[in-house]
Amino acid sequence: MAAPDSLPVDSAASPAAGVRMFEHLAALQARVLAADGFAPAACAFVTELAERLGCDRVSLGVRHRDAVELVAVSHGQPGANVANDRELASAMEETLANGVTVCVPDCDGPSRIAAAHSGLVRRFGGSACSIVLMHRGKAVGVICLERRGRNRFERAEIEQLEHLLCLVGPVLHLRWLDEQPLGARIAAAVRVWLALGKQGDGYIKRLGFAAALLLLALAALMPAPSYIGGRARVEGSVQRALVASLEGYLQAVHVRPGDRVTSGQLLVELADRDLRLEQRKLVGQLDQHENAYAHAIARGDRAQAVVHMARAAEAKAQLELVGSRLERVQIVAPFDGMVVAGDLSQSVGAPVELGAPLVTVASEExxxxxxxxxxxxxxxxxxxxxxxxxxxxxxxxxxxxxxxxxxxxxxxxxxxxxxxxxxxxxxxxxxxxxxxxxxxxxxxxxxxxxxxxxxxxxxxxxxxxxxxxxxx
The missing domain is CATH 2.40.30.170 (Efflux pump adaptor protein, beta barrel domain)
Structure with a gap:
């Protein structure tokens, strides 16, 4: 006896029976919608159903993957723990496996696969009937009704109950879905949407669109490390630019960029001929002033002695300046490293200005x-x-x-x-x-x-x- 997904129109039914069915439907939906939350709504629903049908116990189970989770029993407290009744849960899972209404004893003769229901009946006596709750063509839960004694479930009664549950079941399912986490609700909506897509020719398009929508949602919601990029270059942590310490001409270049150098190694030489000539000239002038100073002392000419002594001191100072400039005509490496700039190999003999950059040395450590x-x-x-x-x-x-x-x-x-x-x-x-x-x-x-x-x-x-x- 299949559980219908829509209310059939039976022209043979009496108007009074139809009115009573709609009264039951209105009462059940009112109890479900008036409750605050799914657990109270489920408890109120199964209690109302038990009272109207004269059942000793009515239980509601919600499908969770391929198992059934018991959520409510009649005349119980909302949210009560009913998950420990394994016989009842097994009977509901048996109904899901059959995909149809299971009744023991069967009102139409031999029963379908109903081992769990038979065990449930032997435990309490009487009769049991389980009906699948449907929503959009998919089984979402099971209602199990139990009666003790000889009051069995009749065929007309089961058909009327199936018609009622096909209308109230989706309401219960939506109340349950509203309390699920956001991820579970999105997953359920996607599954329903894909299931509808399989019925037409656009399944692949729907699947691709769903995948793109999922990726877009992940990109919009899932945080990930953010990076900022840019062009980069490697430099030595210590880098020294060697410049010309005087005006002159390039005399010799001993290194090129890429060469490794050691501390004190000669890198560049400037022309020193003019400085050497000036040094000789100043040496001669110094000797003359020192001799003149000695003659003035010998003659006792104190005034001339003071003059030549001052001139000798001036020549000596100029000579020291020329000596220091001669020391700077050789550019040496300040530390161990590599020449990274300054290719002067084609500029030998060219003039250089004071402070002009010659080579750059960077440390490799x-x-x-x-x-x-x-x-x-x-x-x-x-x-x-x-x-x-x-x-x-x-x-x-x-x-x-x-x-x-x-x-x-x-x-x-x-x-x-x-x-x-x-x-x-x-x-x-x-x-x-x-x-x-x-x-x-x-x-x-x-x-x-x-x-x-x-x-x-x-x-x-x-x-x-x-x-x-x-x-x-």
Whole structure:
């Protein structure tokens, strides 16, 4: 005896029977809708049903996957623990397995598979009838009615009860669904929607749309780490630019960029011929003034002695100045490292000005990373934030970095306004060289993926709206 999903029209039924059925329906739905919450509604429903049908016990079970969870018994307290009655639960699960109404003893002759119902009847005596609650073509619960004694369930009574439950069952199911978590409700709606899609030709489209909608919901709700990227370059943590200490000409260049140097190694030589000539001239002048001073002392000419002594002191000072300038014509490495800038091999003999940069030497012991961050993203960067660095020369190796300093002054690079962020390397790699470039990603907290992807577009739209309308 199948549980119908819609109310059939029976032209042979008497008007009085139809009126009584609608009275039962109105009373049951009123009890369900008037209760505050699903548990009180279920308890009120099974109690009203037991009183109207003269049953000793009426129980309600809700389908949970392939099992039944007992939620209410007649004349019981709302929310009472009825899950311990395994015989009753087994009878309800048996009804779900059959997919039809199960009655013991069967009013139409031999019963279907009803071992659990037979055990339930032997335990309490009398008769038992279980009816499936349907909602949109799917079994969502079971109602089990029990009578003790010889008062059996008649066929007409069961049919009328099936008609009532096919109308009240969806109301009960919706009350139960309203109290489920949001995720469970969304999953139930998607399952129903897909089930409807299987009935037509657009199942694949519906499935694809549902998957896209699910991915969009996950992107909009699920927080994920957000990163801010920018172009990056590797520099030595200690870097020294060596400049020309005097005006002159390049005489010799001993290194080129990429060469490793040691502390004190000669790098560049400036021409010193003019300084050597001036040094000889000053040495001669110093000797003359010292001899003249000695003759003036011998003659007792104190005035001339003072004059020549002052001139000798002046020549000596100039000689010391020329000596110090001669020492600076040789540019040496201040520490062990690598030449990273200054290819002067093709400029030997060219004039250089005072203070002109010649070569740049960087230390190879420690490195730092300079990341160029767009001005629109700089507010999310702060010291101590960590990130990762991927270099063009080492694309398969990711290096960990930590922000040390954020420059407060913006610079223009490649037509964009950027801030330079200094970071330190947390790991080491034997293949690092000063001057390597790549891309760095710095953590910027957690936010939904959709918010991260649309942030730039929203900022642009907000700024454009403000520029047009002045709205904040």
């Amino acid at each position: 420690r490195f730092r990373v300079i990341v160029r961050v767009d001005e629109r993203d700089i507010a999310a960067i702060a010291p101590a934030r960590e990130g990762s660095l991927a270099l063009s020369a080492l694309p398969w190796e990711s290096l960990s970095i930590r922000v040390v300093r954020v420059s407060p002054i913006a610079v223009v690079a490649d037509g964009e306004n950027v801030f330079e962020v200094e970071a330190e390397l947390l790991g080491t790699s034997g293949e690092l060289r000063p001057g390597l470039q790549g891309v760095a990603k710095i953590e910027a907290g957690k936010r939904p993926l959709l918010a991260s992807w649309s942030r730039r577009a929203l900022d642009w739209a907000r700024l454009t709206l403000w520029s047009w309308t002045g709205w904040p």
